[in-house]
Amino acid sequence: xxxxxxxxxARGLIHALEPVREMPTNKLMTLLTVALKExxxxxxxxxxxxxxxxxxxxxxxxxxxIDRTKQPGLGLVxxxxxxxxxxxxxxxxxxxxxxxxxxxxxxxxx
Numbered sequence: 001x002x003x004x005x006x007x008x009x010a011r012g013l014i015h016a017l018e019p020v021r022e023m024p025t026n027k028l029m030t031l032l033t034v035a036l037k038e039x040x041x042x043x044x045x046x047x048x049x050x051x052x053x054x055x056x057x058x059x060x061x062x063x064x065x066i067d068r069t070k071q072p073g074l075g076l077v078x079x080x081x082x083x084x085x086x087x088x089x090x091x092x093x094x095x096x097x098x099x100x101x102x103x104x105x106x107x108x109x110x
Contacts, residue, residue, distance in 0.1 A: 012108060012110065013108070015107050015108075016104050016105075017104065019103050019104060019107070020100070020104065023074075026059060027059055027062060027074075029049060030056065030059035030063060030077075031063055031093075031097065031100075031101065032101070033045055033049050034060075034063075034077050034091055034092065034097075035093060035097075035098075035101040036048075038091065038092035039090050039092055040090060040091065041088045041089065041090055041091075042056050042091075043056075045060070045091065060091055062074065063077040064076075064078060064079065065078070075096050076093065076094055076096055076097030076100060077091050077092065077093055078091065078093075078094050079091050080092070
């Protein structure tokens with residue numbers, strides 16, 4: 001890749017990520033991990049992201065309606081009880097989360 005191509009791609013990424021400029025990278029990576037495959041558990045997302053289940057759990061809480069400190073969360077993901085194992089939750093995007101990911105993806109198109 002030459003320098004011009006690298007600059008063009010960097011500009012494209014900056015443009016695509018503008019809507020999440022204030023979001024910490026670790027939360028963005030969690031949001032995108034959920035977007036890639038909804039309906040998984042904390043443990044499954046942790047494995048996919050290469051982080052501990054404890055860390056993934058904190059990220060998912062922060063992206064949910066109420067964060068881990070009992071403050072309003074970002075409302076981008078939601079956890080539902082897993083019908084096959086009621087001790088687990090499975091996660092997916094909320095409509096707000098889906099709209100945000102759609103915006104990022106649309107802005108990333110050349």
